[in-house]
Amino acid sequence: MNTKPSVHAMIVAAGRGSRFGASIAKQYTRLQEQTLLQHSVARLAASTYIDKCLLVIAANDTTAQTLSFKLPISYAIGGAERWQSVQAGVDAIVNTGAAGSDLVLIHDAARPAVPTQDIEHVIEAAMLERYGAILAVPVADTLKRSVSPNQSPSTPALGSARYIAHTVDREGMWQAQTPQVYRLEQLQQVLAHVARHELAITDEASAFEHLNLPIRLVAGSRQNIKLTYPDDAVLLQAILTAQKKSRPQLKP
Ligand SMILES: Nc1ccn([C@@H]2O[C@H](COP(=O)(O)OP(=O)(O)OP(=O)(O)O)[C@@H](O)[C@H]2O)c(=O)n1
Numbered sequence: 001m002n003t004k005p006s007v008h009a010m011i012v013a014a015g016r017g018s019r020f021g022a023s024i025a026k027q028y029t030r031l032q033e034q035t036l037l038q039h040s041v042a043r044l045a046a047s048t049y050i051d052k053c054l055l056v057i058a059a060n061d062t063t064a065q066t067l068s069f070k071l072p073i074s075y076a077i078g079g080a081e082r083w084q085s086v087q088a089g090v091d092a093i094v095n096t097g098a099a100g101s102d103l104v105l106i107h108d109a110a111r112p113a114v115p116t117q118d119i120e121h122v123i124e125a126a127m128l129e130r131y132g133a134i135l136a137v138p139v140a141d142t143l144k145r146s147v148s149p150n151q152s153p154s155t156p157a158l159g160s161a162r163y164i165a166h167t168v169d170r171e172g173m174w175q176a177q178t179p180q181v182y183r184l185e186q187l188q189q190v191l192a193h194v195a196r197h198e199l200a201i202t203d204e205a206s207a208f209e210h211l212n213l214p215i216r217l218v219a220g221s222r223q224n225i226k227l228t229y230p231d232d233a234v235l236l237q238a239i240l241t242a243q244k245k246s247r248p249q250l251k252p
Pocket residue numbers: 012013014015016017018019020026027056078079080081082083085108109110111226227228
């Protein structure tokens with residue numbers, strides 16, 4: 001009998017939010033009376049594949065355990081880099097006795113507007129894959145590579161102004177999102193490779209790429225933005241408001 005693999009969900013929430021620049025970690029920014037972290041857990045809770053969630057939080061986090069969530073929660077302590085937080089989550093999942101063929105879903109706390117249907121789509125895609133699948137959106141704007149801040153191709157140093165070096169062909173270019181969903185055993189192996197070779201990665205798909213292991217792209221929603229810079233808060237507020245209106249029963 002082809003039993004569906006278990007899906008172990010983790011939300012990485014151990015970052016400082018330095019680019020956002022708030023006095024509190026950005027995952028605790030409140031939009032529509034809930035923190036981003038609570039919104040993100042609620043989105044996972046709406047999935048038919050997820051019935052609990054591991055939160056990876058900073059060692060000095062005193063906020064998470066004061067909040068209420070839509071799923072039963074367990075905790076792990078994150079690391080200095082995002083991939084180290086993921087690795088801490090993976091270690092915690094392994095310690096629960098999870099099978100190597102089980103799926104691990106990794107989601108950014110800073111992406112609270114992910115549509116539940118996208119979560120279902122990326123999980124179902126990963127179920128058909130040997131290694132995993134990620135949500136992503138095709139690049140829509142023209143991409144420019146900049147030259148170093150104090151030089152332009154033809155003029156002398158001009159202070160901090162940035163100049164265009166060249167346009168990057170955007171054909172076949174995607175912006176990765178989360179959730180990203182991987183087989184537990186392979187995720188453990190690629191993260192061990194990252195640690196061994198001290199690789200700098202910003203998402204787990206990059207670790208698989210270093211080993212030329214195929215990861216499937218699943219087209220997601222452009223509403224699934226990550227709160228990164230102050231301007232993003234206005235966008236997210238508008239997206240969450242519009243989503244709530246289109247699904248009034250959706251509780252944050
Ligand atoms: N060491 C880290 C760094 C990031 N994250 C989490 O990974 C997600 C995406 O990372 P990012 O947007 O970079 O968050 P921060 O690292 O907090 O932001 P910044 O880089 O601006 O400090 C966030 O939910 C963040 O909490 C994490 O768990 N552990």
